Amino acid sequence: xxxxxxxxxxxxxxxxxxxxxxxxxxxxxxxxxxxxxxxxxxxxxxxxxxxxxxxxxxxxxxxxxxxxxxxxxxxxxxxxxxxxxxxxxxxxxxxxxxxxxxxxxxxxxxxxxxxxxxxxxxxxxxxxxxxxxxxxxxxxxxxxxxxxxxxxxxxxxxxxxxxxxxxxxxxxxxxxxxxxxxxxxxxxxxxxxxxxxxxxxxxxxxxxxxxxxxxxxxxxxx
Amino acid sequence: xxxxxxxxxxxxxxxxxxxxxxxxxxxxxxxxxxxxxxxxxxxxxxxxxxxxxxxxxxxxxxxxxxxxxxxxxxxxxxxxxxxxxxxxxxxxxxxxxxxxxxxxxxxxxxxxxxxxxxxxxxxxxxxxxxxxxxxxxxxxxxxxxxxxxxxxxxxxxxxxxxxxxxxxxxxxxxxxxxxxxxxxxxxxxxxxxxxxxxxxxxxxxxxxxxxxxxxxxxxxxxxxxxxxxxxxxxxxxxxxxxxxxxxxxxxxxxxxxxxxxxxxxxxxxxxxxxxxxxxxxxxxxxxxxxxxxxxxxxxxxxxxxxxxxxxxxxxxxxx
Numbered sequence: 001x002x003x004x005x006x007x008x009x010x011x012x013x014x015x016x017x018x019x020x021x022x023x024x025x026x027x028x029x030x031x032x033x034x035x036x037x038x039x040x041x042x043x044x045x046x047x048x049x050x051x052x053x054x055x056x057x058x059x060x061x062x063x064x065x066x067x068x069x070x071x072x073x074x075x076x077x078x079x080x081x082x083x084x085x086x087x088x089x090x091x092x093x094x095x096x097x098x099x100x101x102x103x104x105x106x107x108x109x110x111x112x113x114x115x116x117x118x119x120x121x122x123x124x125x126x127x128x129x130x131x132x133x134x135x136x137x138x139x140x141x142x143x144x145x146x147x148x149x150x151x152x153x154x155x156x157x158x159x160x161x162x163x164x165x166x167x168x169x170x171x172x173x174x175x176x177x178x179x180x181x182x183x184x185x186x187x188x189x190x191x192x193x194x195x196x197x198x199x200x201x202x203x204x205x206x207x208x209x210x211x212x213x214x215x216x217x218x219x220x221x222x
Numbered sequence: 223x224x225x226x227x228x229x230x231x232x233x234x235x236x237x238x239x240x241x242x243x244x245x246x247x248x249x250x251x252x253x254x255x256x257x258x259x260x261x262x263x264x265x266x267x268x269x270x271x272x273x274x275x276x277x278x279x280x281x282x283x284x285x286x287x288x289x290x291x292x293x294x295x296x297x298x299x300x301x302x303x304x305x306x307x308x309x310x311x312x313x314x315x316x317x318x319x320x321x322x323x324x325x326x327x328x329x330x331x332x333x334x335x336x337x338x339x340x341x342x343x344x345x346x347x348x349x350x351x352x353x354x355x356x357x358x359x360x361x362x363x364x365x366x367x368x369x370x371x372x373x374x375x376x377x378x379x380x381x382x383x384x385x386x387x388x389x390x391x392x393x394x395x396x397x398x399x400x401x402x403x404x405x406x407x408x409x410x411x412x413x414x415x416x417x418x419x420x421x422x423x424x425x426x427x428x429x430x431x432x433x434x435x436x437x438x439x440x441x442x443x444x445x446x447x448x449x450x451x452x453x454x455x456x457x458x459x460x461x462x463x464x465x466x467x468x469x470x471x472x473x474x475x476x477x478x479x480x481x482x483x484x485x486x487x488x489x490x491x492x493x494x495x496x497x498x499x500x501x502x503x504x505x506x507x508x509x510x511x512x513x514x515x516x517x518x519x520x521x522x523x524x525x526x527x528x529x530x531x532x533x534x535x536x537x538x539x540x541x
Contacts, residue, residue, distance in 0.1 A: 001262055023263055038338075067241075067284045069327040069342075079327050080278070082287030085373065085406060109404040131270045133408045133465070134286035134498045137278035138270065156340030157330050171270055173263070173465075184404045187263075187467045194461040195399065202392035206384055220400045 007168065010060035012103055014124055020174045022183045026128055027170035031147065031163060032060035032106070036084060038159025040092035042151060044099070051150040052163060055101030063089060063107030065158040067136065068146070076146035078164070080136030083108040086127070087221040094119040108133050110175040110184045112222055117180035128172040129183075135171065142169025192217050224363060224508050226305040230314035232504050232512050236367045237292060237322030240502035241284040244275040245516035248412065248474065248499040251437040255410055255471035264469030268410075271464070271497050286498040289328040290369035292319050292344055293351040295434065297520065299360020303508070312352055315365075320345045331372070353426075357524055358532055361508055366518045368433045368501045375407030375494030378425055383488055387449075390417070390490060391456065397492040398457050402472055405465030408496030410474045412437060413457060416491040419481035428491035431479040433501060434520035441478055442526060450476050464497070479521065 003025045008016060010030035020026070033052065035043075042048045052058070063086045068078040086107035093111075096102065097119060105111075105120070106128045120126065130139065144167040152160035175183040195216045204214065244252075249272075256268040278285035294315050304311045320343035323330055330342040332349045344350065377397050381389050394415065401407040414432025416424045440447040453476040463469015483489055504514045523537045 003262060003266055025266065064287065065329050065331075067287050067289050067327050067329040069324045077327055080284035080287040080289070084288065109406055129465070131267055131465070132274065132286075132497055133405060134288070134496065135270050135274040136287035136498075137281060137283050137285050138274045139287065140283050141277060141281065156333065156338070157342050158333070158340055159338075171266075184466055188403055190468050191461050191466075198456070198460050199392070199395060201388060202395060203385070203388040204392060205379060205389050206382055207380060209379075216396075216399055219403050221404070221406070 010058050010104065010166065011055065012059065017103060017124060017126055018178055020126055020177060022174055022177055022181060022186065024174040025170065026172040026174060027168045028060065028142070028166050028172065029168060030060070031058040031165055032062050033058050033164070034062045034064045034066065034162040035096070036063050036065070036089060036159060038155040039151065039161050040089065040096055042154065044092055044095050050100065051161070055103065059101055059103040061096070061100070061102045061105050063105070066162055068157065068162065070149065070152065070157070076149065078143050078146050079140055081139045081143065082134050082136040083130040085109045086111055090115055097123045097125060104128055106130065106172060109221070110182060113180055113182040113185055116176045116182060120176055121178055121180045124178070126174060126178065127176040129175040131171045131173055138171070139169055142166045188217070188219070223303045223305050224506050225510065226310050226314055228506060228510060228512065229304070229311060229365070230318050232506055233315055233318030233365055233367070234322050234325070236365055236502040236504055237318055238326055239514065240367045240369050240500040241289050241326050241328055242278050242282055243502070244285060245436070245499060245501060247436040247438060247516065249275060251474040252410065255474060259463060259469055259471055261463050261467055261469035263467040264463030264465065264471065267464035267467065268471070284326055284328060287329060288371060289331065290371045290498070290500060291331055291349070292328070292367060292369050295353050295355065295366040295368065295518065295520065297355045297357060297364035297366065299357050299362050301361040302363050303361070304363070315350065315352055316345050319343070319350050355520060355525060357522060362505050364503060364505050364518070366434070366501065366503045366520070370433055370500070371408060371496050371498070375401040375411065375496070376492065378421060378489070378491045380421070381488040381490050382486065385488060393490055394453060394492060395456070395460070398460060398472055399462070401494065402460070402462045403466045407494040408498070409494065410464060410471045411494035411496050412499055413453070413473050413476045414493040414495065415453070415476065415478045416489070417478060417480045418483035418489055420483070421489060423481055424489035424491045427479040427481050428493045430520060431477040432493040432495040434518040435477040436517050437475040439477065442523070446478050446480065450478050453478070
């Protein structure tokens, strides 16, 4: 069965978010901004004023550093955009969502259903995953314009807050829903059923390591 | 004498090609995978990746926004000479890396590990890495750039002879399952396995097995070649596909390289060269000729030699 395709605004209504199902393919229209550890630390720990109106201008936080440069005349050259793994940002996301009203968290790999239930669902937010990973050129085609880049002098180009106007930017995959379900955990559970069979004919290493698990239902993130 | 300007100019072209053009061997491998994939979501992902490679080439933009950490491998014929010497070569490669970062553009990924200083050009302490290899014949140099992603899919373990093949398989599967979940390894990937050496050289062997060999290549030792086939099938039998979705394509190919190790040990490393398996190669000659290709052809009989003195006949006899 082919996945369902949806066009979505980066300032979506609660109804539009409620309509999303795990595994839907999403294309985005409107403004989105990049924010990752650099922006989170500056805004939440150093209490710097966020240089744009969130969430009225954008409710879509992309965990991304674009392959981009600022030309000498101050204009931007943005080639490819690809997400970075989101689980590393769980420390800041609850405060970030409370402060900015972000409704779409976009990145690589998703979060845990525990995260979704704890602070995505109460904030009416869902997680969109990039595809591949690494459909950077396709996503780059969805960049209509780079509206601004904030804090690049303080944080460097990779950690700066890039504000991107998107036009049918995608594909993204809906990886959480308003019940707090996690697409990746659903797939993990399916795959786990087969693992004992695959591991037949192998044996654990004679030298163990601290913290080692033999439970292959576990994830290495978190 | 190979002109230094030609080296820098060629290196810049290689940076551009590596970031934008998926190598044919990997593309063919992924097309074959897409043709066999049955999982709804993993099929969608593979098709999107194929579309992405086309878009990258059409638009001349990087195929992935995470353009990895650019590094260089330099292979030299024994008679090769560089204008200005080896330090000039290193400067040319650093300049090419910095210029291409702003030119393509690439993501300026390289930062100081503690202070997170970013020069916005992928150059810094120890960056880009430049590694060398030599061949007994020739006055050419091969410039190879690899833009490998940096965070997930790689691990090392000290195994012992008593772990045997069963232990090797266990660690291999552990790596694929651990880093395959949620697609952290950006699979399907070229999996490189290093066996033996010391901890550092084991990592180097595995990384080179992943990045400097092509899809479809086989180790010259027939028994290792058979293991490569077996491990490819094993990885693809997990039931996991792209992004960690249910699927049957995890490993586009598995390449194994070995080095002699301490008699008590059996070091093992696993590396995943991702859906953006970025590498580009050029051979430069003193008369100014440049030939571009995508196969690094790194692991020649000379690189895998076992004897004290270099003897092509003896090497062939042991292979």
